[in-house]
Amino acid sequence: MNHAQLTALGRALRLLGEHGENLTTDTPDAKLHEVKADIQRALDLLDDSVTTAAPVTRCAEHPQGPVDTSAPDLCLLCETRRRTARRAELNGPSAPVQLPSAASRYGVREDRPQPQQRWLPELWNGQEWQLCGTPRRDRREAEAYLAAERRSPRPAMAYRLVHEFTDYEVLRVWGTPVKVDIEPLNNNLNL
Numbered sequence: 001m002n003h004a005q006l007t008a009l010g011r012a013l014r015l016l017g018e019h020g021e022n023l024t025t026d027t028p029d030a031k032l033h034e035v036k037a038d039i040q041r042a043l044d045l046l047d048d049s050v051t052t053a054a055p056v057t058r059c060a061e062h063p064q065g066p067v068d069t070s071a072p073d074l075c076l077l078c079e080t081r082r083r084t085a086r087r088a089e090l091n092g093p094s095a096p097v098q099l100p101s102a103a104s105r106y107g108v109r110e111d112r113p114q115p116q117q118r119w120l121p122e123l124w125n126g127q128e129w130q131l132c133g134t135p136r137r138d139r140r141e142a143e144a145y146l147a148a149e150r151r152s153p154r155p156a157m158a159y160r161l162v163h164e165f166t167d168y169e170v171l172r173v174w175g176t177p178v179k180v181d182i183e184p185l186n187n188n189l190n191l
Helices: 003-022 029-049 076-091 139-150
Strands: 118-124 129-131 158-164 168-175
Antiparallel strands (some): 118 158
C-alpha cells in the first residue's frame, strides 16, 4: 500500500466513524444511502490497496502456511514446533539423526591412518619439477608411463619418478634438469 492509498483509506474510514457517531433511530434514508455509498467507497479503496491473498492462518509468521484446524492459530508449522517442544519436555531431547554415508572406494581417514603408497611421475619444465601424469599405485606402471612419455614426439628435458609414502623419495631421474631462463637473451636488454 503506497502513501496515497493509505491517506485516502484513512480519510474514508474516519468519515465512516463520523457517520457512526451521528447515527440515531430517526436517521433519514437519504443519510443511510450516503453512509452506504461511503462504505462502498472505503471497500473499493481497500480492494485497490490489498495486493496479497487473505491469510489462511492467524499466525503472523506463516499467514499463508498450511492449516491445522486443531491449532489455536491454525498454523500447522508453529503447531508442529510446539508439539516437538512438548515431546522433548516429556521424553528428553532426541538423539541427533545420523545419515548413512556412502562408502568411498578410497576409505576414510580412520580406515587408513598411514598415507597410501604412490608413485608420482614428474617432468622438468625448465624451472621446476611438475607432475606430468596421474599418480600411480604400481611402480612398474608408473615407469612404463614415463618410458612412453620419453618416446613421445616432444619429450621433456628430464623426467623423474617420486615415491610417496610417509615422506617423498626420488627413486630415479631420467635426463639432466638444467635451469632455463624464461626471458629471451638471458635478460640482456640493450637500451
